[in-house]
Amino acid sequence: MIAHLPILQVIVPLIAAPLCLILRRAHLVWLFALFASGIAFLTSILLLQQVMDTGTIVYELGGWEAPWGIEYRIDKLNAFLLLIITMISTVVLMAAKKGIEKEISSEKHTLFYVLYLLSLTGMLGIVATGDAFNVFVFLEISSLSAYALIALGNDRRALWAAYQYLIMGTIGATFILIGIGMMYQMTGTLNMEDLSRRLPEISQTRTVFAAFAFVIVGICLKLALFPLHLWLPNAYSYAPSIVTAFFAATATKVAIYLLIRFTFSVFGLTFSFTTLPLQTLFIVLGLLGIFVASTTAIYQQNVKRLFAYSSIAQIGYMIVGFSISSVTGLTATLLHVFNHALMKSALFLALGAVMYRVGSVDLKHFHGLGRQMPLTMAAIVVGGLSLIGVPLTVGFVSKWYLLLALIEQGWWPVAVLVLLGSLLAIIYVWRIVEAAYFKPPLANTGDIKEAPLQYLIPIWILILANIYFGIDTRLTVSVAQAASQSLFGVGL
Amino acid sequence: MDAGNDWAAAFFGLYNYWIVVVLMMVGFYIVIAHGNLIKKIIGLTIFQTSVFIYYISMGNVDGGTAPILADNISQYSNPLPHVLILTAIVVGIATTALGLALAIRIKESYGTIEEEIIQGMDNPG
Amino acid sequence: MDSLRFCNPKTIKEDNAIELLIDIVLLSFLVCIAFAIVRMKDLFAVIMLAGMYGLLSASFFVTMDAVDVAFTEASVGAGISTLLMLTTISMTGRYENTTRHRPMLALVVVFVTGSLLIYGTLDMPYFGSAQAPIQLHVAPHYINNSMSEIGIPNIVTSALASYRGFDTFGEVVVIFTAGVAVWALLMVNVQRRKNTEIDDANNSTHEQHFIVRFVAKMLIPFILLFALYVQFHGDYGPGGGFQAGVIFAAAIILYSMVFGLNTARRVISQPIVQLLTAAGVLLYGSVGIVSLLSGGNFLDYNVLSADPIAGQHLGILLIELGVGCTVASVMILIYFNFSGRKNDRELEEHKETT
Numbered sequence: 001m002i003a004h005l006p007i008l009q010v011i012v013p014l015i016a017a018p019l020c021l022i023l024r025r026a027h028l029v030w031l032f033a034l035f036a037s038g039i040a041f042l043t044s045i046l047l048l049q050q051v052m053d054t055g056t057i058v059y060e061l062g063g064w065e066a067p068w069g070i071e072y073r074i075d076k077l078n079a080f081l082l083l084i085i086t087m088i089s090t091v092v093l094m095a096a097k098k099g100i101e102k103e104i105s106s107e108k109h110t111l112f113y114v115l116y117l118l119s120l121t122g123m124l125g126i127v128a129t130g131d132a133f134n135v136f137v138f139l140e141i142s143s144l145s146a147y148a149l150i151a152l153g154n155d156r157r158a159l160w161a162a163y164q165y166l167i168m169g170t171i172g173a174t175f176i177l178i179g180i181g182m183m184y185q186m187t188g189t190l191n192m193e194d195l196s197r198r199l200p201e202i203s204q205t206r207t208v209f210a211a212f213a214f215v216i217v218g219i220c221l222k223l224a225l226f227p228l229h230l231w232l233p234n235a236y237s238y239a240p241s242i243v244t245a246f247f248a249a250t251a252t253k254v255a256i257y258l259l260i261r262f263t264f265s266v267f268g269l270t271f272s273f274t275t276l277p278l279q280t281l282f283i284v285l286g287l288l289g290i291f292v293a294s295t296t297a298i299y300q301q302n303v304k305r306l307f308a309y310s311s312i313a314q315i316g317y318m319i320v321g322f323s324i325s326s327v328t329g330l331t332a333t334l335l336h337v338f339n340h341a342l343m344k345s346a347l348f349l350a351l352g353a354v355m356y357r358v359g360s361v362d363l364k365h366f367h368g369l370g371r372q373m374p375l376t377m378a379a380i381v382v383g384g385l386s387l388i389g390v391p392l393t394v395g396f397v398s399k400w401y402l403l404l405a406l407i408e409q410g411w412w413p414v415a416v417l418v419l420l421g422s423l424l425a426i427i428y429v430w431r432i433v434e435a436a437y438f439k440p441p442l443a444n445t446g447d448i449k450e451a452p453l454q455y456l457i458p459i460w461i462l463i464l465a466n467i468y469f470g471i472d473t474r475l476t477v478s479v480a481q482a483a484s485q486s487l488f489g490v491g492l
Numbered sequence: 493m494d495a496g497n498d499w500a501a502a503f504f505g506l507y508n509y510w511i512v513v514v515l516m517m518v519g520f521y522i523v524i525a526h527g528n529l530i531k532k533i534i535g536l537t538i539f540q541t542s543v544f545i546y547y548i549s550m551g552n553v554d555g556g557t558a559p560i561l562a563d564n565i566s567q568y569s570n571p572l573p574h575v576l577i578l579t580a581i582v583v584g585i586a587t588t589a590l591g592l593a594l595a596i597r598i599k600e601s602y603g604t605i606e607e608e609i610i611q612g613m614d615n616p617g
Numbered sequence: 618m619d620s621l622r623f624c625n626p627k628t629i630k631e632d633n634a635i636e637l638l639i640d641i642v643l644l645s646f647l648v649c650i651a652f653a654i655v656r657m658k659d660l661f662a663v664i665m666l667a668g669m670y671g672l673l674s675a676s677f678f679v680t681m682d683a684v685d686v687a688f689t690e691a692s693v694g695a696g697i698s699t700l701l702m703l704t705t706i707s708m709t710g711r712y713e714n715t716t717r718h719r720p721m722l723a724l725v726v727v728f729v730t731g732s733l734l735i736y737g738t739l740d741m742p743y744f745g746s747a748q749a750p751i752q753l754h755v756a757p758h759y760i761n762n763s764m765s766e767i768g769i770p771n772i773v774t775s776a777l778a779s780y781r782g783f784d785t786f787g788e789v790v791v792i793f794t795a796g797v798a799v800w801a802l803l804m805v806n807v808q809r810r811k812n813t814e815i816d817d818a819n820n821s822t823h824e825q826h827f828i829v830r831f832v833a834k835m836l837i838p839f840i841l842l843f844a845l846y847v848q849f850h851g852d853y854g855p856g857g858g859f860q861a862g863v864i865f866a867a868a869i870i871l872y873s874m875v876f877g878l879n880t881a882r883r884v885i886s887q888p889i890v891q892l893l894t895a896a897g898v899l900l901y902g903s904v905g906i907v908s909l910l911s912g913g914n915f916l917d918y919n920v921l922s923a924d925p926i927a928g929q930h931l932g933i934l935l936i937e938l939g940v941g942c943t944v945a946s947v948m949i950l951i952y953f954n955f956s957g958r959k960n961d962r963e964l965e966e967h968k969e970t971t
Contacts, residue, residue: 007915014790015902018895021797061783063917068758070783111801118794125787133576137787140583141794144590148798151594156601160610163594167523170536170587177543177580178516182737184573185550188754198754210737505743510735511644517731518651525723528713530660530706534667538651541674541694545647548683553752554745558682559772560854561764567747569682570756571772575781577686578773579788582859582944585693586795589951592705593802596958599709606714 005050006059006072009043009082010124012036017117026109027097033113034093037120041086048079052482058130066130067191073130076483077334081127081257084338088249088345089120092242094458099242099352102359104152112152116246119145123254132180132266133190135258136173139222142254143169146247150239161234168231172221179215182207183266192266203271212275215262223255225319226289229312236308241352244304248311249345253337256318260330264487273325282323287417289316294424298431303361304351306428307344310387313421314340317402320418324405327484332401334480339386339394342469346462347383350376353451353459366432368441372448375456377436379463384429386466389422393470397477508549515542527607529595533588540584547573547580636680643677658713660706668699684855685773692863697948700870704955708962768926769852769933777857778933782916785936786901788859789943796894796947803954805961826875833875840868848941852930858937862944869945870952878956887953890946897943904935 001008016036020029051057051074059072074082093116104112122142126135147169151162184190186207187198202208217228224232236244263272273279290313297309314336321333351361353376358365370377386393399422406415441448450456469476519542522535551570559571599605602613650670657663671694678687742749763775777785844865851857873881905916913920918932 004909004915007909011902011905011915015899015906017790018793018898018902021895022892060914061916062779062781063914063919064780067755069780107804108801111797111804114797115794115801118790118797121790131784133579133781134784134787137579137583137784137791140586140791141787144586144791144794144798147590147594148794148801151597151802156598157614159594159597159601160614163529163591163598166587166591166594167532167536170591171520171523171539174536174540174543178546178734181543181547181550182741185741185749185751188750188752188756190572190576190755198750205740207737207740210733213733214737501743502739505746506738506741508640508644508744509738509741511648513731513734513738515647515651516734517727518648518655520730521723521727522655524726525720526713528660530702530709531663531713534654534663534702537667537694537698538654538670541670541690544686544690545674545677548678548681548686549744550741550749550751551683551756552681552745553747556682556747558684558855559760560684561760561770561772568760568772570751571759571776572751572756574683574686574773575776575784577683578689578777578859579784581686581689581693582788583791585698586791588698589701589795590798590802592701593799593951593955596705596708596955597802600962605709608714 002046002050004059005043005047006057006074006128007061009040009047009086010072010121010128012039012043013117013124014121017114017121020110020114020117024110026106026113029110029113030093030097033096033117034090036117037086037090037093040120040124041083041090044079044082044086047074048083048479051076051079052479067189067194070129070131070134071191071193072128073193074128076479076486077260078127078257080334080338080479080483081253082124084253084341085120085123085127085250088341089116089246091458091461092246092249092345092349094461095245095349095352095455096242098356098452098454099349100240102356103154103240103242108152112149112240115145115149115152116243118142119149119246123250126254127257130192131190132183132192132195136177136180139173139176142251143173143222146251149243149247150235152243153238153240155238157234158238161231161238165231165235168221168228172218175214175218175221177218179211179213179218182211182214186211192261195266196268199267199271203268203275209275212267212272216259216276216278219255219258219262223252223259223315224312225315226285226292226312229289229293229315232312233305233308236311236348237302237305241304241348241355244308245345245348245352248307248348249341252311252315253341256315256322256333256337260322260333260487269325269488279323279325282319283414286316286319286323287414287421289313289319290418290421291424294421294428297428298424300428301363303354303363303366303432304348306363306432307347307351310425310428311340311344313425314344314387316421317398317418320414321402321405324409324411326405326408327481327488328401328405328408330484330487331477331480332398332405334483335401335476336398338476338480339398339466339469342394342462342466343383343386346379346459346466347387349455349459349462350379350383353455356455357448357451363431363435365442366435367439368436369448370437372441373450376451376459379459380436381429381433382463382466384425384432386470388425388429391470392467394466394476395470397470397473401477509546512542512546512549515545529598529605529607530592532607533591533595536591537584537588540580540587544577544580544584547577639680640677643673643680646673647677660711660713661703663713664699664702664706667702668695671695671698685771685857685860688855688860689863692860692867696867697863701951701955704952704959708959766925767929767933769930771852771854773855774851774857774933778936779916779918779929782918782932782936785940786905786916789898789901789940792947793894793898793943796943796950799951799954800891803958805954805957830875833871837868837872840864840871844868844945848937849934851937852933858940858942859944861937862941863948865941865945866948866952869949873952873956878953878960882953885949887950890950890953893946894943894950897939897941897946899939900942901936901939904932904939908932 056075125138293309293312300306386395389395389399519539551573556567556569559568675687675691767775847856848861911920918929919925922928
C-alpha cells in the first residue's frame with residue numbers, strides 16, 4: 001500500500017464524500033468525515049517522510065506513463081503543502097460539529113460535510129498532480145464546493161459573497177484554462193515535467209508569453225493578490241465560521257503553491273523572472289497589499305472581516321518573499337504559508353467560538369469577553385501576537401527569515417517597510433484586546449459562558465502549535481529550506 | 493516568399509483564432525459590465541464556450557477526419573483537445589447551475605438580481 | 618521562430634473553399650449572436666440566443682471533426698443550460714435593468730485582455746497545420762497505439778476513459794459537487810409540500826394539454842432507448858456516459874414538465890436520485906480501487922482481467938456506467954430542485970392572495 005500513498009492521499013476524502021451522502025445521519029457523517037480527514041493527515045505525514053528520505057515520488061495513474069497519462073509527482077514542496085492542508089482540515093473538523101450547530105440549519109448538516117470533504121479533495125488534487133489540465137479539474141472541484149459552503153452562511157450577504165466569488169473564481173479558472181491551452185498548443189503536452197523541458201526552446205514566442213500572463217493573472221485572482229482581492233473580505237466574513245477557518249488557512253495557500261509551481265517548475269526561474277518585470281511588480285503589489293489591507297483592517301467593526309483583511313496583508317508578505325527569488329526568500333514564503341495557516345485557523349476558530357456563545361463577532365460585543373470567555377480570548381491574544389510576529393511564536397520565525405532574505409539582497413527599504421507593516425498589525429490586534437479586557441461588558445448581554453470543549457480543544461491545539469513551532473523550528477525550517485533548495489536546483 | 497504572401501498566410505492561418513478572441517471578449521465584457529446576475533452568468537457561458545472553440549480549433553488538421561479509427565483513413569484530427577473540452581463543458585454546466593441557484597436565492601432574500609441595488613442594500617449611505 | 622511554422626502558406630484550393638465558407642459563416646453567426654446578447658435587455662430572448670450560440674458552436678465542432686464534443690455541447694449548451702436558465706428567469710424576472718456597472722473600466726479591461734490574446738495568437742502554429750507541435754507529440758501516440766493498447770475505435774473514448782481516466786473521474790466529481798451544492802442551496806422544506814390540494818391545482822394545469830401529453834408519452838420510451846444506445850455505443854462512435862446521462866435526464870425532465878413535478882417525483886423519488894448521484898461516483902472509484910487491489914495502479918484497467926484488452930473493455934464499460942449514472946441523476950436532481958423551488962414560491966404567493 002505504501003506505493004499507492006500519493007493516490008490514497010486524494011481518493012480517501014474523495015470516496016468518503018459520496019459515502020457520507022449514503023450514511024445520512026449527521027452525527028455519523030461527522031465522525032466519518034473526521035476519520036477520513038485524519039487518514040489523509042496520516043498519509044501526508046508518511047508521504048513527507050518518504051519524500052525527505054528518498055526524493056520525489058512519481059505515481060502513474062491508470063498505469064499510463066506520462067505524458068500520455070496523468071501522473072502524480074510528489075516532491076518536497078507539495079508534500080509540505082499536503083501536510084498543511086490535511087492537518088488544518090482535521091483540526092478544524094474536530095470543532096465542526098459544535099461549529100455548524102447554530103450557524104447552519106440541521107437538514108443541511110450532512111451536505112455540509114460532503115461539500116467540506118469535496119473541497120478538501122479538490123485542494124489535495126491540485127497540489128498532488130503533475131498534470132496542468134488535471135490542476136484545472138481539481139481547481140473546479142475545490143471552487144464549486146467553496147462557493148456552496150460560503151453560501152451556507154446565515155446572513156443573506158453570504159449568498160452575495162458566494163456569487164461574487166463564483167464570478168471572480170470562474171474568470172480566474174477560465175484564464176488559467178486559456179493559459180494552459182496556449183502552453184499545450186506550443187508544446188503538445190500537458191505534463192508539467194514535460195512542459196518544463198519543452199518550453200525553454202520556444203520561450204521567446206509571443207504565445208508562451210501570453211500563456212504565462214494568463215496563468216499568472218488567473219492564479220492571482222484565486223490568490224486574492226491585491227488589487228484582485230475584492231471577493232475575499234465578504235466571503236470570509238459571511239461564510240459559516242468553520243468554513244472561514246478552513247479556507248483562510250488553506251485556500252489561498254493552494255494558490256500560492258500554484259504560483260510557485262508554475263513559475264519555478266513549469267516556466268522555469270529564468271523565464272519567469274526575466275520576461276515580465278514580475279519581481280518589481282510583485283514586490284510593489286505585495287507591499288501595497290500589506291499596507292492597504294492592514295490599514296483597512298484597523299477600521300473594521302466586524303472582527304471576522306478585520307482578520308479577513310489581515311489575511312490579504314499576510315498574502316502580501318508571502319508574495320514579497322516569493323519575489324525575492326532567492327532560496328532564503330522562498331523559504332520564508334513557505335514557512336509563512338505553514339505558520340499563517342496555524343494562526344488564522346486558530347483565530348477564526350476562536351471567532352467561531354465567540355459566535356457560538358455571543359451570536360455576533362462585532363467589536364462592540366467583545367466588551368468584557370476577556371473575563372467571560374478567558375480561554376477563548378487568551379487564544380485570540382496569542383494568535384494575534386503570532387500575527388504581529390512576536391518572538392516565541394511562529395509569526396516571528398517567518399518574518400525573521402523574510403528579513404534575512406531581504407537583507408541578503410541588500411533591499412533595506414523593503415525590509416523597513418515590512419517591519420512597518422507589522423506595526424499596523426499591532427494596532428488592529430490591540431483594538432480587540434482593548435475591547436475584550438479593558439471595556440466593561442455590555443449591560444444586556446446576560447450570562448456568557450466559556451466556549452464548549454469541542455471548540456476549545458482544537459483552538460488550543462492550534463495555539464500550542466503556534467508556540468511550539470515558534471520555539472522548535474527544526475522541522476518546519478528544514479522542510480521549507482529543502483523544498484526551496486530543490487526548486488532552485490541547489491543542494492540536490 | 494514575398495511579404496504579401498506572408499500576410500495572407502498569416503491571415504488565413506490565424507483568422508479563426510482572432511474571431512475566437514473577439515467572442516471571448518464579448519463574453520468577458522458581459523460578465524464584468526452587466527449588473528444583472530443572470531446576464532452575467534450567460535456572459536460567463538459565452539466566455540467559456542469561446543474558449544472551447546479555441547481548443548477545438550487548434551486540434552483541427554487539414555484533410556483530417558473525426559478521431560474514430562476506421563480503415564483507409566490516414567489523417568485524424570487531434571483527439572486530445574476533444575477530451576479536454578468534454579471535461580471542460582461539464583465543468584461549465586456545473587458552474588452555470590450553481591450560479592443560477594445562487595441567483596434564485598439572492599432574488600428571494602434581496603428581492604432583486606441587479607448588482608447595483610444589492611450593493612446599495614448592503615452598504616446603505 | 619520560423620521553425621514553428623512548418624506548414625506551407627495555406628492556399629485556397631477548390632475543395633476546401635466550401636469548408637472555409639462554412640467556417641466563416643458559422644463564425645460570423647456566432648459573432649452576431651454574441652453582440653446581440655450584449656444589446657438585448659429581454660432575458661428570455663437572451664437565453665434563446667445563448668441556446669442558439671450553444672447549438673451553433675456545436676455545429677462548428679462538427680466541422681472541426683470534434684463529434685463527441687459537438688454532441689455534448691448540443692445537449693448541454695442548447696439543452697440543459699437553456700432549460701435551467703428559463704426556469705430561473707421565471708422566478709427572478711424577465712427584464713434586465715439598463716444601468717451598466719462601470720462600462721468604461723470594463724471596456725479597458727476587456728481591451729487589454731483581448732490585445733494580449735491577439736498578441737499571443739501571433740506566434741501560434743497556423744490553423745489546420747499538420748506539423749503543429751500538438752500533432753507531433755502525445756496525440757500521435759493515442760492515434761497509433763490506442764487500438765493495440767485499449768482496443769476500441771473511438772480514440773476520444775480511449776483517451777477520456779483510460780489514458781486520462783483520472784480527469785474524467787475528476788469531472789464526475791465536479792458534477793457530483795454541483796448536484797450537492799444546488800441541493801444544499803435550493804432545498805425546500807418538505808413538510809410544506811404535504812398539501813395535496815395544491816398538488817392537484819398544480820397538476821390540473823398539466824392535464825389540459827392533451828396533445829403535448831400524448832406526444833410526450835410516445836417520445837419518452839424512445840428517448841430512454843436512445844440514451845441506452847449512446848451509453849453503450851461510445852466505444853465505437855460518438856457518445857458515452859456523459860451524453861447518455863444528459864439524454865436520460867432529458868426524458869425524465871420532459872416527463873416532469875408535461876405531467877407535473879409531483880407526478881415525476883412519484884415515479885423517481887428524490888431520495889433515490891440522491892443515492893444514485895453518490896452511486897455513480899462510488900462505482901467509478903471502486904473500479905479504481907479494485908485495480909489497485911489487483912496489483913495495478915489506480916484506474917489501471919489492464920489488471921481487471923487476465924487479458925489486458927478485455928480488462929480495458931471492462932473498465933471502460935464500468936466507468937462509463939458510473940459517469941452516466943451520476944450525470945443523469947445530478948441533472949434530474951438539479952432540475953427537481955429548481956422547479957421544486959418554483960412550485961414552492963408559487964404556493965406561497967397562492968397562500969398570500971387567498
